[in-house]
Amino acid sequence: MATANIKDVKRRIKSVENTMQITKAMELVATSKLRSAKERAVASQPYFNTLYETMCEIQSDRGFKSIYTKKEFLKTVLVVVLAGDRGLAGGFNHNVLKLAEEKIKSLKQDGRTVKVFPIGKKAVEYFEKRKYEIYSKEYQISENLTMSRAISLSKKVISGFRNGIYDKVELVYTTFVSTLVQNALSITVLPIESDDLKGNEQGSSADIDKAKKSALTLYEPSAEEVFDGLIPKYISGLLFCSIVDSYASEQAARRTAMESSSDNASEMIDSLSLLYNRARQAQITQELNEIVAGQMGNN
Amino acid sequence: MKPYKLKIVTPEKIFFDGEAEQITIRTTEGDIGILANHIKYVCNIVAGPLKIKDSSGEREAALSEGILKVSDEGVTVLASAVEWADEIDLERAERAKKKAEDILSDKTRADEFDRAEIKLKRALARISVSKRYL
Numbered sequence: 072m073a074t075a076n077i078k079d080v081k082r083r084i085k086s087v088e089n090t091m092q093i094t095k096a097m098e099l100v101a102t103s104k105l106r107s108a109k110e111r112a113v114a115s116q117p118y119f120n121t122l123y124e125t126m127c128e129i130q131s132d133r134g135f136k137s138i139y140t141k142k143e144f145l146k147t148v149l150v151v152v153l154a155g156d157r158g159l160a161g162g163f164n165h166n167v168l169k170l171a172e173e174k175i176k177s178l179k180q181d182g183r184t185v186k187v188f189p190i191g192k193k194a195v196e197y198f199e200k201r202k203y204e205i206y207s208k209e210y211q212i213s214e215n216l217t218m219s220r221a222i223s224l225s226k227k228v229i230s231g232f233r234n235g236i237y238d239k240v241e242l243v244y245t246t247f248v249s250t251l252v253q254n255a256l257s258i259t260v261l262p263i264e265s266d267d268l269k270g271n272e273q274g275s276s277a278d279i280d281k282a283k284k285s286a287l288t289l290y291e292p293s294a295e296e297v298f299d300g301l302i303p304k305y306i307s308g309l310l311f312c313s314i315v316d317s318y319a320s321e322q323a324a325r326r327t328a329m330e331s332s333s334d335n336a337s338e339m340i341d342s343l344s345l346l347y348n349r350a351r352q353a354q355i356t357q358e359l360n361e362i363v364a365g366q367m368g369n370n
Numbered sequence: 371m372k373p374y375k376l377k378i379v380t381p382e383k384i385f386f387d388g389e390a391e392q393i394t395i396r397t398t399e400g401d402i403g404i405l406a407n408h409i410k411y412v413c414n415i416v417a418g419p420l421k422i423k424d425s426s427g428e429r430e431a432a433l434s435e436g437i438l439k440v441s442d443e444g445v446t447v448l449a450s451a452v453e454w455a456d457e458i459d460l461e462r463a464e465r466a467k468k469k470a471e472d473i474l475s476d477k478t479r480a481d482e483f484d485r486a487e488i489k490l491k492r493a494l495a496r497i498s499v500s501k502r503y504l
Contacts, residue, residue: 111382114381114382114383114384115381115382117379117384118379118380118381118448119381121379121439121446121448122437122448125412125437125439125448128412129412218380218381218382218450218451219450221381222450223485226484226485287409287410288410288411288412288441289409289410289411289412290411290412290413291397291398291399291411291412291413292398292399292413296414297412297413297414297437300398300414300437301414301437304436304437304448304450307450308381311381312381
């Protein structure tokens with residue numbers, strides 16, 4: 072490469088610089104978006120926690136039956152997959168889609184029929200291309216989802232469950248652990264497993280005491296009705312929280328990816344500049360040599 | 371009157387966290403008022419006005435559907451949206467009301483009935499609270 076063309080090297084430096092400008096800008100945008108997404112995720116916590124607590128209390132109250140807790144022979148499963156709308160976010164979309172695919176595969180091996188409900192453009196594209204049975208493509212955009220959209224989304228999920236189109240709902244999404252770590256995971260949304268709720272309650276004995284005390288609570292018109300009215304709110308709250316969570320993860324993943332690509336770009340510029348300077352030096356030396364040789368010839 | 375702890379929470383924020391002497395709220399069974407030392411109580415609430423009375427006077431807000439929970443620790447209201455009377459965008463509520471009514475009168479859009487009905491109730495609650503305030 073000693074005789075590298077100066078022009079070529081210069082052009083390459085220019086193009087890497089342009090790329091770096093873009094990745095730097097994307098990093099900054101992702102950083103500010105991440106901050107607001109984190110705030111939203113934190114703000115939605117108290118609402119959801121209280122909802123969850125109330126549900127646990129009603130559940131632990133008496134042994135009643137609700138359509139949402141029925142456990143019949145599970146034949147059809149709806150898998151809700153939350154991914155991003157855009158790429159260039161490192162392994163974010165890939166990780167969650169891979170987990171979803173594994174989940175679907177294992178469900179199919181157990182002889183279940185699987186329907187996919189993708190949310191976010193990347194998820195829709197992915198499952199469409201692979202010819203999965205798609206339940207709905209209504210929610211292509213997962214960015215900036217409002218609570219009212221989350222409510223209509225949960226209504227869609229619940230109505231399918233109530234009408235018996237599927238009898239189990241799984242949710243695959245990415246949870247935000249820290250700016251550097253985001254984990255893809257899957258949870259069961261419906262039917263609501265009373266064991267699950269109780270399992271969580273056993274976390275501390277204080278919770279159990281609290282549950283016992285609430286046995287004297289008055290429910291109007293009835294515990295069942297309050298519970299059934301609670302479920303749509305619980306599901307929409309759950310979906311809203313996980314969408315906000317997934318969005319924060321996407322921004323964090325994008326920030327990290329863009330940060331490392333900016334670093335790579337500046338490294339590349341350094342080595343290219345070295346190459347450029349060397350080539351320039353070689354050219355000057357050569358020119359000097361030619362002049363000196365010419366002079367010597369004249370003498 | 372004896373004050374008690376009141377907390378009103380929406381998915382977006384904690385709307386109210388403080389002390390109140392009395393609240394009046396619309397449930398599926400009708401309007402109820404909650405004073406201090408109420409028994410433990412849980413019910414579903416529908417879109418409607420919410421009155422909060424504390425030592426400084428009475429304030430009114432428009433509430434969307436949610437749940438009400440009275441426990442030893444205090445009263446918690448969970449709702450998908452809440453606004454103080456002076457925060458309501460009356461024009462927007464009127465628009466929402468009209469849109470919901472259009473859907474309800476259009477028989478070809480039967481699948482949207484439930485949603486439109488809830489939206490209509492929400493808009494009506496906002497309009498009535500806002501008008502009383504003006």
